[in-house]
Amino acid sequence: MSAPPLRARRATRRDDTRLALLFILPATVGLVTFYFWPMIRGLWLSLTSWDLLSPAEFVGLQNYRDMAADPVFWNALRVTALYVVINIGVQTVAALLLAVLMQRLSQSTLLRSLVLAPYLVSNVVAALVFLWILDFQLGIGNQLLTWLGLDRIGFFTSQTWAIPTIALVNVWRHMGYTALLIFAGLQTIPHTVYEAARMDGASETRTFFRITVPLLRPILGLVLIISVIGSFQVFDTVAVTTNGGPVDASRVLQLYIYDKAFAQFDFGYASALSVALLVLLMVVTFVQYRITRAGQTDLN
Amino acid sequence: MRTTTLRPSPTRRRAAAIAATAAAAVALAGCAGSSTGQQQVTLDYWLWDANQLPAYQTCVDAFEEQNPDLHVRISQYGWDDYWRKLTASFVAGAGPDVFTDHLTRYPELADRGLVLDLSTLEATAGVDAGEFQEGLADLWTGQGGELYGMPKDFDTIALFYDAALIEEAGLSPEDLETLDWNPDDGGSFEEVIAHLSVDANGVRGDEDGFDADNVEVYGLASNGSGGVDGQTQWSWLAGSTGWTFTNADVWGTEYNFDDPRLQDSLEWLFGLVDKGFMAPYEEVGTEPNPQQALGSGRAAISANGSWMLPSYASLEGIDLGIASLPSGPVGHPVSMYNGLGDSISSQSEHPQEAARLVRFLGSDDCQVLVGQAGVVFPARPAGTEAAREAFADQGLDVSPFLDRVENQDTLFFPVTRSYGSITALVTPIMDEIYIGSRDVATLTEVNAQVNDMLAGG
Known part of the structure; x- marks a missing residue:
């Protein structure tokens, strides 16, 4: 081991590219093996008829033609969109308020940890707990409603309520995490801006809408993009609570893909559905990126 | 391996x-x-x-x-x-x-x-x-x-009940042994279910002033819509009219969802919801739990399969009894045989x-x-x-299950191809019928789709 010469050479060569590549390598292997390769294979499978066990048979665009004429697919898109609108709408507003309250009122780390707590509960557990709380007959949620003199609600068992309920369960779980992301963004806004606002006699509300929100835009944009992508892929909460029912009221796209593949062995068609979801997400993300101008900041 | x-x-x-x-x-x-x-x-x-x-x-x-x-x-x-x-x-x-x-x-x-x-x-x-x-x-x-x-x-279907609840209603377990049923007026089976249903004011289902919207005890426990086979829900009702799932015992090439005998049976069963004798879909959802309904006194009679015997036997606080399914228009009870x-x-x-x-x-x-x-x-x-x-x-007389096989009062489980796709199509439709948002007559069109799947699958 000739340590000194090595150190000397290091000092002269400042190029860390090789080392960087070495560090990136493990992640890249994972990305290629578990993301890119399955994606390419999925694209190919979407052009085939494949039941998993016998060899795939090339059918061209047939799966996509079937999809265009499949009422369950269109229903799944509608149901998923409704879910995303409720989920993201409520979650973003609630998280923003939480984040601002955390910044303006309290610096307590304990409070921040508490806000994050629901996020640490697994999706399936959260869904099961709410399934019990909101059970039509035995749930404490419905018991409360009857005490208040209201009618019981079939939260997970009525076609009207199923999607809003699932969306709000996930708001409860993700709100704290989103709030923390936004809170981190709030820290990037210089105090001087707020001091100036106070000097000018701006009210708290006015400061929020004229300073906080505009300066937070890039962060909000990013948070929205990430949470919308996650929201479109809702699966486990639905699988645990309603399994797509009542009828097709909560048959979201991911659940339909899963059902086609693993219950009906129609992997070709399921792949085509997945490609549709991929394209949809790419379009939605692109539009969001452009609208929120998430790549630029107004701070400088 | x-x-x-x-x-x-x-x-x-x-x-x-x-x-x-x-x-x-x-x-x-x-x-x-x-x-x-x-x-x-x-x-x-x-x-x-x-x-x-x-x-x-x-x-x-x-x-x-x-x-x-x-x-x-x-x-x-x-x-x-x-x-x-x-x-x-x-x-x-x-x-x-x-x-x-x-x-x-x-x-x-x-x-x-x-x-x-x-x-x-x-x-x-x-x-x-x-x-x-x-x-x-x-x-x-x-x-x-x-x-x-x-x-x-193998497994068959029979009726589980809480003997204490039956006696409280002035009936005896023997009364449950000789029930008959038909899709038109429900026969003596419906009379018993009605009598066992109790509303919040203590009025029974066969008495004047029964409030069907505010029921404490349902006569019959719900086990959901039953999807494509209705094994514990409606197969025994429809089967006792002489109906069969397909055109052959096994490997049928056509389903019989278009048969009026099935449609009338479904109409009768899910009609119990409006009468207040069975819980609405809203209460049971996609994961019905009839043994819990029986155990908690929410329902008086629960039709279920013999594979559930250990679960029902372990219910605490009830005096479990088992009775035969009601006898149908064919003159005897019919159970699915799986x-x-x-x-x-x-x-x-x-x-x-x-x-x-x-x-x-x-x-x-x-x-x-x-x-x-x-x-x-x-x-x-x-x-x-x-x-x-x-x-x-264990103190359980299981002859109501075994009699079906001995007397050959059985209906085969539908063994056909394309079962996965048929289930995906029919299950939401049966849910709609249970909820009450779809007419049973539309099963005739559904049947045509199902048969296309069988032919193509």
């Missing part, structure tokens, strides 16, 4: 010596049976019912004693995980050698060549259908006469050894042991009798 080869480690001579001795011992022991050489063959056996695991472990122990060259490893996975894992294991080529199979699943497995024809294997070649309860072997026989599963057990079987994976590296296990699982030796555990009805008459006695020891 995997074999445990006792291979001496090259680095440790002592271990090698021990291993060699062990291998020789195994080989010697193996000579007694039809040994495959210097190795003990390990067979993987999968099942889904945790209640049955101890019974089958006893069976497998007895099998290993008789077959020292074979070792059996049992794995148990819950029903939902089971089929997912099985599918995945077939893709990975790492599945079980022998697995418990279901009538709704095996046609698709057989179509894809994943299960072996037992009649082509030495140990299972000469199986006589007459060894099992009437008709069970037919359920496992393919269209070309192949045997895809060795019958292991049976599980043991199948051999075509990916097994040891099909002949697997066949020896399957033969044993389907023998009196094993099935009497399973019967004695009192959890399920084994497929062989001797096993069935052992189960009857075991249940009697």
Whole structure:
């Protein structure tokens, strides 16, 4: 081991590219093996008829033609969109308020940890707990409603309520995490801006809408993009609570893909559905990126 | 699938010596049976019912004693995980050698060549259908006469009730024994269900002023819409009108959802919701729990399968009774008749050894042991009798289940192709009928779609 010469050479060569590549390598292997390769294979499978066990048979665009004429697919898109609108709408507003309250009122780390707590509960557990709380007959949620003199609600068992309920369960779980992301963004806004606002006699509300929100835009944009992508892929909460029912009221796209593949062995068609979801997400993300101008900041 | 080869480690001579001795011992022991050489063959056996695991472990122990060259490893996975894992294991080529199979699943497995024809294997070649309860072997026989599963057990439907609740209503358990039913006015079965329903003010369903929107006790427990087979929900009602699922006992090519007898039966059953005699869909959702409804006094009578006997028997605080299904327009009750079987994976590296296990699982030796555990009805008459006695020891008279088979008042489970796609189509539709947002008459159009799937699948 000739340590000194090595150190000397290091000092002269400042190029860390090789080392960087070495560090990136493990992640890249994972990305290629578990993301890119399955994606390419999925694209190919979407052009085939494949039941998993016998060899795939090339059918061209047939799966996509079937999809265009499949009422369950269109229903799944509608149901998923409704879910995303409720989920993201409520979650973003609630998280923003939480984040601002955390910044303006309290610096307590304990409070921040508490806000994050629901996020640490697994999706399936959260869904099961709410399934019990909101059970039509035995749930404490419905018991409360009857005490208040209201009618019981079939939260997970009525076609009207199923999607809003699932969306709000996930708001409860993700709100704290989103709030923390936004809170981190709030820290990037210089105090001087707020001091100036106070000097000018701006009210708290006015400061929020004229300073906080505009300066937070890039962060909000990013948070929205990430949470919308996650929201479109809702699966486990639905699988645990309603399994797509009542009828097709909560048959979201991911659940339909899963059902086609693993219950009906129609992997070709399921792949085509997945490609549709991929394209949809790419379009939605692109539009969001452009609208929120998430790549630029107004701070400088 | 995997074999445990006792291979001496090259680095440790002592271990090698021990291993060699062990291998020789195994080989010697193996000579007694039809040994495959210097190795003990390990067979993987999968099942889904945790209640049955101890019974089958006893069976497998007895099998290993008789077959020292074979070792059996049992794995148990819950029903939902089971089929997912099985599918995945077939893709990975790492599945079980022998697995418990279901009538709704095996046609698709057989179509894809994943299960072996037992009649082509030495140990299972000469199986006589007459060894099992009437008709069970037919359920496992393919269209070309192949045997895809060795019958292991069967199940039928009967009515569970809480005797205390019945007596409180001024009825006796004997009154439940002679009920009749028809789709028009529900017969004496509906009268009893009505009488057992009680609203919040204590008014019974057959009295004036019964509030159907505010019911405390439902006469009949709901087990959901029943999807494509209505096994515990409506198959016994429709079956007792003479209706059958398809145009043949097994491997039908057309379903009969367009038959007015089925549609009238469904109309009667789901009509109970408006009358206040059965819980609405809203209350039970996609995961109905009728045994809980019975146990908590929410429902008075619950129709369910014999495989649920251990669950109902373990309900606390109720005096459990079992009654026959009501007699229908055909003049007697009709129950769905379903049976599980043991199948051999075509990916097994040891099909002949697997066949020896399957033969044993389907023998009196094993099935009497399973019967004695009192959890399920084994497929062989001797096993069935052992189960009857075991249940009697638990204080349960299971003849309402067994009478259906003895009198052949049975309706076969629909064994057809494309079951997965048909289920996906029909289940939401049955839910809509239960909810009340779809007319039963529309099943006629649905039937045409189902038959197209069968023809195309």
